[in-house]
Amino acid sequence: MTEEKKKKPDVLSRRKFIRNTGYTVGGLAVGGVLGSILSLGTAKKNKVETAQNFNQALMYFTPEQYRIVEAATERIYPKDDHGPGAKELGVAFFIDHQLAGDWGFNSREYMQAPFFKGEKVQGFQGRLKRRDIFDIAIRELNNHSQAVYKKDFIDLKGDEKDAILKDFEEDKVNITTISPSGFFNMLRSSTLEGVYSDPLYGGNKNMDGWKMRNYPGSKMAYASVIEKDFKKIKPQSLQNHMGK
Structure with missing residues (x-):
């Protein structure tokens, strides 16, 4: 018997082990990825998997940071009779994704020394990137909440959250590394952008x-309706145009 033939049973047994492990684990790692490949059609055909929205996934924040930002943005843009608030609209995911990209790195801005305190019309003038500012501010937001109410920010009542955010807006929080009002303005602008x-x-x-x-959203053209009577147009996202 050749060396190659001797190896075949071992290879097959390993594959069988991996496949069976996938079933045992229940699809966490092996069952979710390798298990679906190696099972070779043994899964039930009548089982329908629900597609996940991978755009609603964290790219930068920790889960704790995300919850704090979600709670803060909901107070800036709350749910009311007109429609959903920042939480339902996924604004915290928008901010998370922006911080994970060029905006968070200030990649298109001049970030070299020397640094001087800028005028209000100039905005932030410093070495910290936006993601650094958010990291510090989120921590200090929770610290200030603990100092005032002895509770984490996400556990506060609505008016208590407003008071904490108001202290940041009015620079009543003693933070030496960042401007509290500068962060609040950045958070407010990002919230509206996310909405x-x-x-x-x-x-x-x-x-x-x-x-x-x-x-109406991201319409490619209005040629078909421009000369017609005004009518309400169903909004479209850039996602609707992909692959067309």
């Missing part, structure tokens, strides 16, 4: 932000 941005970027879930404003 009305294209859903491709993580916020404005289901285009509900646009629907509240009757905004």
Whole structure:
């Protein structure tokens, strides 16, 4: 018997082991990836898997940071009779994705020394990147909440959260590394951007932000309707145009 033939039973037994392990684990790692490949059609054909929205996944924040930002943005843009708030619209995901990209790295901005305190009209002038500012501010937001109410920010009542955010807005929090009001303004701007941005970027879930404003979204052209009577147009995302 050749050396190659001697190896075949061992290879097959390993494959069988991996496949069976996938069933045992229940699809966490082996069952989810390798198990689906190696099972070779043994899964039940009538089982329908629900597709996940991978755009609603963290790219930068820790889960704790995400929850704090989600709670803060909901107070800035709360749910009311007109429609959903920042939480339902996925604004915290939008901010998370922006911090994970060029915006978070200030990659298109001049970031070299010397650094001087800028005028209010100039915005932030310093070495810290936006992701660094958010890291510090989120931690200090929770610290200030503990100092005032003896509770984490996410555990506060609505008016208590507002008071903490107001202290940041009015620079009543003693932070030496960043400007509290500068962070608040950045958070507020990012919240509004997340509400009305294209859903491709993580916020404005289901285009509900646009629907509240009757905004048609990312239309490629209006040639077919420009000369017709005004009518309400169903919004479209950039995702609708992919592959066309």
